[in-house]
Structures are given as C-alpha cells and as structure tokens.
Amino acid sequence: MKKKIQFSLVYRDMWQSSGKFQPRKDQLERIAPVIIEMGCFSRVETNGGAFEQVNLLAGENPNDAVRAFCKPFNEVGIKTHMLDRGLNALRMYPVPDDVRELMYKVKHAQGVDITRIFCGLNDVRNIIPGIKWAAAAGMTPQGTLCITNSPVHTVEYYSNIADKLIEAGAQEICLKDMAGIGQPAMLGALTKEIKTKHPDILIQYHGHSGPGLSMASILEVCNNGADVIDTAIEPLSWGKVHPDIISVQSMLKNEGFDVPEINMNAYMKARTLTQEFIDDWLGYFINPANKHMSSLLLGCGLPGGMMGSMMADLDGIRKVINGTLKSKGEKELSIDDMLVKLFDEVAYVWPRVGYPPLVTPFSQYVKNIALMNLLTMTQGKGRFVMMDDAMWGMILGKSGKVPGNLDPEFIALAEKQGRKFTDEDPHTLINNALEDFKKEMDENGWDYGQDNEELFELAMHPEQYRNYKSGMAKKNFLADLQKAKDAKMGSKLSPEQLAAFKHAKADAVIAPIDGQLFYEFNGDGECAPCLEPFIGQKYKEGDNFCYIQAKWGEIVPIPAAIGGKLVEVAAKQGAKVRRGTTLAWLERPQD
Structure with a gap:
C-alpha cells in the first residue's frame, strides 16, 4: 500500500x-x-x-x-x-x-x-x-x-x-x-x-x-x-x-x-x-x-470564486457597450460574446502587467483593467485609460514585485502621469496603527474582548466593525436579504406582475416638460449622443438623472429625486417625450 x-x-x-x-x-x-x-x-x-x-x-x-x-x-x-x-x-x-x-x-x-x-x-x-x-x-x-x-x-x-x-x-x-x-x-x-x-x-x-x-x-x-x-x-x-x-x-x-x-x-x-x-x-x-464548471477558465486563468461577481460586472458593462454600438449602427453583443472578449482581453493584459497570479486581490485588478479596456476601446479611447490607484499599486510595486516584466507602455504611462515605481519592502510602507484603534475603543467605551479579539476586529475591518457595533450592518443586511427574496419571487411573476412589483417599491422619474431626452450633457451647449444608464446603476439625492432639450433649445436637467437604484428605463435615448411621461423607475434607498 x-x-x-x-x-x-x-x-x-x-x-x-x-x-x-x-x-x-x-x-x-x-x-x-x-x-x-x-x-x-x-x-x-x-x-x-x-x-x-x-x-x-x-x-x-x-x-x-x-x-x-x-x-x-x-x-x-x-x-x-x-x-x-x-x-x-x-x-x-x-x-x-x-x-x-x-x-x-x-x-x-x-x-x-x-x-x-x-x-x-x-x-x-x-x-x-x-x-x-x-x-x-x-x-x-x-x-x-x-x-x-x-x-x-x-x-x-x-x-x-x-x-x-x-x-x-x-x-x-x-x-x-x-x-x-x-x-x-x-x-x-x-x-x-x-x-x-x-x-x-x-x-x-x-x-x-x-x-x-x-x-x-x-x-x-x-x-x-x-x-x-x-x-x-x-x-x-x-x-x-x-x-x-x-x-x-x-x-x-x-x-x-x-x-x-x-x-x-x-x-x-x-x-x-x-x-x-x-x-x-x-x-x-x-x-x-x-455551480457549473467551465473550461473557459483555462484560457483566462481567473479563479472560479470570482465568476459570480464578474458576470454581474460584465452584464452591466455590456449594456453600456451595446448602447455605444447601437448608436454607431453596429451589432450588439450577447453575454457570451462579451465573456469571450473579456477572457481574450485578460489574456492580453495579464503578461503586460507582469503575470501576477490571478488570486485576490490581483485577479480583481487584472479583470477590472480588462473590463474597463473593453468599454474604453468601444468608446474609441483606447486601452488603459480607466485605471484606479489599486490597479496602479500592483503595477508600481506597492504590493510587491510582479513575477514577470512590465510592458514598456505601462512604464511610459506611469511617467506621464507622475507615478513612481518602488522596490521597497511593501510592509515597511505602512505605519503601525494599533494605538490609534485602542484610543477609538477607549473613547467609545468598547471592550477589547477576550484575548483582545474585539480590538483586533476593529483594526482589521474598521468600517465593517463600526457598522456592526452601531447596528447599521444588521439593518443593511436584512434589507439586502429582503431584496434578494423579492427578486427571487419576482422571477416567478409575469412581465406585468413584475413591473407592478418593481414599481411598488420605486419612484417614477417624470418629464416636467416636452422635449427630447438625453442621458448625458457635454457641457458646451450640446447634448451628447451617449449611452442609456444600466439597470442597477445608483444615484444619490441631488444627482442629475438625465436632460431634456426643450423645443426652444434650453437644456433642462432632470434630478434623480431622492436617489436610489435604477430598476427600469421607460424612455430611450433621444426619444421625444411629453410632459408627464415616465422616464424611469428608481428603487428608493433604504433608511
């Protein structure tokens, strides 16, 4: 044996x-x-x-x-x-x-x-x-x-x-x-x-x-x-x-x-x-x-655990990309088309950022670079124009040394943007913080917990721990759970029932005047031939939701009321709308 x-x-x-x-x-x-x-x-x-x-x-x-x-x-x-x-x-x-x-x-x-x-x-x-x-x-x-x-x-x-x-x-x-x-x-x-x-x-x-x-x-x-x-x-x-x-x-x-x-x-x-x-x-x-295996993962090397969130991101970006393609008179992409494009783009990006193993958080960074590239290339802006500090941190060496060589394009782009590379030991770049968290625990009268475990929890997950202590985390979680249950129930409804269900928990955005609808305004006196917002997009109170160009030429911003999450678009980009027309439905934010 x-x-x-x-x-x-x-x-x-x-x-x-x-x-x-x-x-x-x-x-x-x-x-x-x-x-x-x-x-x-x-x-x-x-x-x-x-x-x-x-x-x-x-x-x-x-x-x-x-x-x-x-x-x-x-x-x-x-x-x-x-x-x-x-x-x-x-x-x-x-x-x-x-x-x-x-x-x-x-x-x-x-x-x-x-x-x-x-x-x-x-x-x-x-x-x-x-x-x-x-x-x-x-x-x-x-x-x-x-x-x-x-x-x-x-x-x-x-x-x-x-x-x-x-x-x-x-x-x-x-x-x-x-x-x-x-x-x-x-x-x-x-x-x-x-x-x-x-x-x-x-x-x-x-x-x-x-x-x-x-x-x-x-x-x-x-x-x-x-x-x-x-x-x-x-x-x-x-x-x-x-x-x-x-x-x-x-x-x-x-x-x-x-x-x-x-x-x-x-x-x-x-x-x-x-x-x-x-x-x-x-x-x-x-x-x-x-719950399903996929041989497609072999090509991109992305970990299976992030497939769920990736597909949600992909679907949102697809809607935006398809809006651009439609405005150009080009064929729109299916979710499978987008998946292949994303995997191909990951394969393009990955060697150029030095072959970081695709595991948390670097799998997310590489995927996000690829996803943003798909969007900006469709818009005619090229690659690597929508990269945040976390993505750059991986490239610049702030998280450690990437295994392979960086593409010269990134080195030149970093220099152009005034970003500095480092080969310092990453953990030496971070200041100790435990004393500050002890002070916060003391000021709030919070117990350090058995073996300092509550102090550790605050220091490791500050925002989440504060929300947990205030009770806000439980409140938000229960609201999210109810939303998830509602969504599951909604999937069993007819289109008419589903619309009624969504509208019961949402506010309508109404056109206040007659005119032509646009979802972006470029600020120089003209409306932009741009994209419709995507389902799930969130707005804060005070945000502009869209614009209507009145018959006399004035551009009127239409506010997103008290804000919320977009659950339905009722009027298309460029549509002629009448006063009182429902433009969209925004699900009210949780208290």
Whole structure:
C-alpha cells in the first residue's frame, strides 16, 4: 500500500467560492459535530479571508463564530486552519505590522492551529513576517505557493520560493491552485522537487474544480509525495468550488493509497444541513453559475470564486457597450460574446502587467483593467485609460514585485502621469496603527474582548466593525436579504406582475416638460449622443438623472429625486417625450 493521505474539508472556502456570505455561528455549531462524525477529515478550514468580514456585514460577531466552530474540532484533535492573505491579512488591502502580529495571537487563542499564508504575487517579503509571527504565537505557519500557468511560473521558480519559505520557518507548504489551471504534470514535478529537498515538510494541495483539471492534479501530487488534500462536500462541491471527498477518496483508494473511510450516514447529514443553510438564507446570495464548471477558465486563468461577481460586472458593462454600438449602427453583443472578449482581453493584459497570479486581490485588478479596456476601446479611447490607484499599486510595486516584466507602455504611462515605481519592502510602507484603534475603543467605551479579539476586529475591518457595533450592518443586511427574496419571487411573476412589483417599491422619474431626452450633457451647449444608464446603476439625492432639450433649445436637467437604484428605463435615448411621461423607475434607498 502507498503512503497515507489526509483529507481537509474547506468549509469556509466552499461558501466563499459559491456566494457572498458564511453560515452563522449557530449553523456552524450544528454542523461541526456532523463533520467530526464523518470520520475522514484530519483538518477543517474554519475561518480566514472572506469569513470575518462577511460575518460583520451580516451583523454577526465573527470572533464568536470562530471560537464556536473551532472548539469541537480542538476537542477531538482535528486541526483547524485559516486563510491568511499575507500583506493584506484578512482583507483586500494592506494591513499594518502591529495588526498582523496581533492577528496570530488572537487566532491561536480562538483555537486556530494552522495559518495558510499567501501572497498574490508570491513575494516572500509579504509571507516571511507572517511565518515568524505565527510561529511565535504558537500556530503552525504554512507557506503558500499561488499556482498559475505562465512562462515564468516554472517548477524552478516555485521550488526556489518554497526553499526561502522553509528556511524562514514554514513548517508546511501549500500548493494553492486557486483557479484550478495548474497543469497536473507540473504540479507533480513541483511536489516531487520540494519533497526531495525537504522530505519532512508536509505538502497540502488546494485545487478548485473550475476548468476540470483538479482530479488529475490531485492524483499527480499524491503520486509525488503530497500529504493532505483539500476537498468539499455536496451540495457545494464541484462547480467553481472543489472536488467532492467521495470522489477523491475513491480515486486515491483505487490507486493504492492509505485513505480514511467515510461515514456515509454522517456525510448525508452534513449534506442535508448545508442544503438547509442554503435554503434558509445563504442561497439568496449564491450565483447559480458558480455551480457549473467551465473550461473557459483555462484560457483566462481567473479563479472560479470570482465568476459570480464578474458576470454581474460584465452584464452591466455590456449594456453600456451595446448602447455605444447601437448608436454607431453596429451589432450588439450577447453575454457570451462579451465573456469571450473579456477572457481574450485578460489574456492580453495579464503578461503586460507582469503575470501576477490571478488570486485576490490581483485577479480583481487584472479583470477590472480588462473590463474597463473593453468599454474604453468601444468608446474609441483606447486601452488603459480607466485605471484606479489599486490597479496602479500592483503595477508600481506597492504590493510587491510582479513575477514577470512590465510592458514598456505601462512604464511610459506611469511617467506621464507622475507615478513612481518602488522596490521597497511593501510592509515597511505602512505605519503601525494599533494605538490609534485602542484610543477609538477607549473613547467609545468598547471592550477589547477576550484575548483582545474585539480590538483586533476593529483594526482589521474598521468600517465593517463600526457598522456592526452601531447596528447599521444588521439593518443593511436584512434589507439586502429582503431584496434578494423579492427578486427571487419576482422571477416567478409575469412581465406585468413584475413591473407592478418593481414599481411598488420605486419612484417614477417624470418629464416636467416636452422635449427630447438625453442621458448625458457635454457641457458646451450640446447634448451628447451617449449611452442609456444600466439597470442597477445608483444615484444619490441631488444627482442629475438625465436632460431634456426643450423645443426652444434650453437644456433642462432632470434630478434623480431622492436617489436610489435604477430598476427600469421607460424612455430611450433621444426619444421625444411629453410632459408627464415616465422616464424611469428608481428603487428608493433604504433608511
């Protein structure tokens, strides 16, 4: 018989790769004993990136949830692990050193055994401090290699990074194949290389199912020395998530590996409970597309977990692009046309920004650059004209060094815009902040919490924590949940019923005069032949919604009343409208 393979259940990532939110504390407490009863997991992912933040957004205390979920696993010797974004820790932007150091003390006290520390750029300067802080706090630091497929991401490239992480104190190495595009043969060779040089280092493989390579990759890494495999369970396995434990166990058992048996009665209980959580409320925030695999992901390398948000962004931009195409008399694009164009544009942008592995937050940056390029090219403005500071931060080196070479176009564009490149250690660019957050806690009379966990929560997620403490987060969440339920109910209505339903919760924007409707005004006395707004676009009170050119030539701005979200456009760009005509419907903003 071949070596023993351990299994890990990535319960946190199952939800993150499916939808927006995580189960509540009471739900986690219910399913933990059932996961233990399954008898096949030596590890469970209990928290980390995209766990605590979304708990706060739902008005829940993530510290209570982490402690409650970890406790039963701690008691039976099942190791718990978390996801740690290195320089960004548990959020999407850089975290001061003193807050990162506190994180490991808090997480260890809460019952988390292992921290999976990764950098989206594989810059060891963003990982090594976390290795040292985690070890000092009593945690097991797991150094992570973000896997992708490019000319610069070779076995030698990754092996050299693993050497540096192990030298710095990493006790384990994770191969994080976040998009599932790592080629099986390369992953096998990399596993063998690391194991040959470091036979005592445990290797854990984490691969998403998205494009369909994950089962072949699991077999390759196991045959070359991997020790632990991340898996999922129904109803959230496969799709953009991870392979199911049943299939992985069966494959490896048939290959001759020593694998644990699965208590199928407990599996079915866990499956039923997870579906119950979906039906209860979590499913309202799950994009159905995330339940499907797609070979298209191989071409662009984007992680499956962001497909839901990407499709929403894509549909909004498509409406704007189609407005421009229509005004030019050109053929409009379907969502499939747009998807292919976006993937092609990502393939164009990615090498030019230095092949950053497409994982949070760099996958979002590259996708957003590509998406904006599609829009601005349609408008005749060319590429790279709508890039924010976060996108530029990746290019300029503020988050670490990109693996490949930047296109000279970006170097010239940065110089033209007065932007400065840096090769400084990213974490040294951020000032410590814990004392300021202590002052805020004191001024508000807030308790620092057990093991300073509430202080840590404020320092890690300031805006979300303040909204949580004020009660605004729970109020907003309940409003969002009601909207999601309303939308689901609306999908079952006839067009007439749906319109009535939308209008009941919205205000009409009415034409005050006769004239010709325009949705933009270029400010020099003429209306612009521009685009209609897209459904979902938001307006603040006082914003102009559109303009009407009166018969006598005056341009009259039409306000968006008290503001809100656009749910229906009733009058087209350039239409002749009469006084009293309904132009659009804006859903009223929540109190």
